[in-house]
Amino acid sequence: MSTAEVCALQRQLLEHPANPTAWEQLERALAVASPRGSHPIHVEASFKPAVETLPRGVFEQPAPRQLTAEAILRRAKEQVDEGQMEAAIGTVERWLEAVGEEQETPMLAFIRAHAYRLTDRADTAMEVLERFGSSEENAWIPFELGLILKALDRPEEAYLCFRRAKGIQPDFTWAAIEAANTTAEADVPLGRLDGITSAGAETGDVLNVHIDRMLRCGPLLLLIGWSSLPFENGSLFSLADPLAPGKRAVGGSTFYVRPDVCQALGRPDHESLGFAALLDVSSFHRWSELGQLRLVVQAEGAEDTRATSAEICLADIAEETDLSKVFEAVLGVFHVSIDSCNRWHEALRLFLPSTILKLSALFERHVSEEAGNVEVHWLSPPLQTGLPVASVIFVQLGSFISAKPAILQLAKTNLPLEIIVVNNSPELFSETFHLLDRFSGIRPDFRIGILNRASNLGFSAGCNLGARHASGECLVFHNNDLFADSVVDYKLLIQHALNEPNVIHSTFQYFTDGTLMQEGLTATRLTTARTQPFQLYNGYSIGRNQTRGKVLACSGSLMAMSQPLFAHLGGFSEEIVYAHFEDFDLCLRAQQEGIGIKVWNDITFFHAEGTGSVAPYHLSGTTSHINRMLFSLRWGKVLDAMDLSVEYSL
Known part of the structure; x- marks a missing residue:
């Protein structure tokens, strides 16, 4: 193969790196061009063959500036998938030398940092990815940053990165798993997670509450989250309508053990800090005008209510149209509460008469809508x-x-x-x-x-x-x-x-x-x-x-x-x-x-x-x-x- 043909093949591979046949052709050409007694160069391992083994002029030209970041990313990802971390790092860094470091995209930084972390160079990985750490467009950036921080033994910061990744992409299961693992494996209580501390939980009249999930369907609103203090099953959660004094959305609740939260707050493992509440919001109208509503909790049997740190804007919660998901969520969290050592009649306090009747009516609607299917x-x-x-x-x-x-x-x-x-x-x-x-x-x-x-x-x-x-x-x-x-x-x-x-x-x-x-x-x-x-x-x-x-x-x-x-x-x-x-x-x-x-x-x-x-x-x-x-x-x-x-x- 002539020098011109080798150069043409190289340009083709730079634009379309996922072409195994072309890589084999180039490797054979380079093996023929090698001096007698030298070893043929495995192109996939080194990506850029050594200049001294080739005819003069083959690699003396700089990397082509027209090469796209997407093409480099594809090639580097392939190399990472094949376990060739050094090759992936070299692929990205040679391109950056040719086009300038300012051309690096968040995903190129991600793949480079990922390769550095997997080769036990977490400090370098941190330097590479840190400037893109505030990205809110791709959940993989804060996720990788969390893994790097975890490798650097900074679990509190790692946890927050995993939570941010899950916030960007709610169904990001790996982020949820890593967040839970980080709290479970940490040697020190992660008391500053999400701005909540065990000391602050008992200061003032506001109860610190974090809501992990909100699901709205028809007249029902399901809240799943955790509180900095445990409450009795059956405690009433409510939202007040500022446009109609006296009108409230009220629901029962069940509290259950959340080991990850207990670990994060440095509390005993058996405390029931996780909760679910099912509110009847059928009395609310003109949701777009309600704005942020303060969630209030009232312990069963108590006369006084206590404001929480949680604010809810009903207009921002999309209606769940798949009713099977609604029943899976409501019944699923009820089962979690029973599995958490609550007796069934205690966990049943999640439901008030009004909410159980509305849940039944939703199920009847679900059956009617699917009857012909x-x-x-x-x-x-x-x-x-x-x-x-x-x-x-x-x-x-x-x-x-x-x-x-x-x-x-x-x-x-x-x-x-x-x-x-x-x-x-x-x-x-x-x-x-x-x-x-x-x-x-x-x-x-x-x-x-x-x-x-x-x-x-x-x-x-x-x-x-x-x-x-x-x-x-x-x-x-x-x-x-x-x-x-x-x-x-x-x-x-x-x-x-x-x-x-x-x-x-x-x-x-x-x-x-x-x-x-x-x-x-x-x-x-x-x-x-x-x-x-x-x-x-x-x-x-x-x-x-x-x-x-x-x-x-x-x-x-x-x-x-x-x-x-x-x-x-x-x-x-x-x-x-x-x-x-x-x-x-x-x-x-x-x-x-x-x-x-x-x-x-x-x-x-x-x-x-x-x-x-x-x-x-x-x-x-x-x-x-x-x-x-x-x-x-x-x-x-x-x-x-x-x-x-x-x-x-x-």
């Missing part, structure tokens, strides 16, 4: 012998494999049946499809269909969706982890539902070891050491704990009734947040109209409880408590008039 897949044609005697409806969340025994038993009944699976786990559609497809042609009067949801909308909405697509004379709502003692038990249950169409039917259920699980549901009052704002009620399984009681409801895990009766009752309530207490709610509505409930003791079903669904973190161990509160608010007066002999103390 479903794919219908019938795996077999309609029955040739007429309508099925029953439509058996399963609602899937997690793997459907546990339902195989029940599907097989239903297939063996030889009754004309329709199996409908409402899939609330769309990522598992393929697995469910292949499992059910094996049964689809087992006999001509056994029809199977899958209703595939785009997202999880809960048990009530799933049952109602299945019922709308059902054609059977009666409906059987069936959990995935349930199966009969024999095929005859299915036949008996369906026969009862056909013979008594104006009654809700269920059966005795047993654990898989043969011990009694339930013979129906009843209600009990709950009492707590701290007075709740209203009476809490709970449902429990009769027979499970040997405590007797009047049957008020039957379990939604196995429930049969006629199609017209289900339609008359309006189906399961879609105000129930995801799952729990929808069965009790339906049965109480039925009893208000004089509709009977029968739980048959001569029909045996086994329940492998807990194997039928896998709930994500924010739904696990939360929705039962949320809906218990909702159930108590809705049915409290009716239950209070009943003779409920059982009372539980929490």
